[in-house]
């Protein structure tokens with residue numbers, strides 16, 4: 001297994017995180033750490049609205065108070081995880097139904113809870129689809145050039161008859 005990318009201070013149940021929600025503060029002290037919780041962020045709202053992966057049905061079971069292992073001054077924040085049968089934790093993410101690169105908005109109605117595995121798969125599928133579109137365009141350009149060249153050849157050879 002790859003080295004953990006996050007330093008973990010502790011874990012909280014989904015219910016415990018629900019009870020932390022406040023409209024006045026985006027900070028909390030958890031496990032002795034100052035934790036930044038963007039209660040109003042699309043990511044957080046999406047994870048609170050549904051803990052279930054919209055693609056495979058995997059369910060987030062807990063929140064972890066953690067920060068990136070790399071980088072100085074990284075803030076502790078909450079990440080939600082599911083646990084699969086072999087005990088592996090799977091990070092739950094906020095997926096944009098219409099990708100932001102394709103003009104999708106960063107709003108709750110364009111966001112859905114998705115596990116990392118499905119999110120990665122979706123990205124690969126989107127990349128392949130984009131490449132297929134480009135390849136088909138190239139094939140179509142080559143086909144039209146072929147038609148033009150055949151017509152040119154036809155007209156030249158028919159002049160010689």
Ligand SMILES: [Zn+2]
Nearest residue numbers: 053056115118
């Ligand atoms: Zn999934």
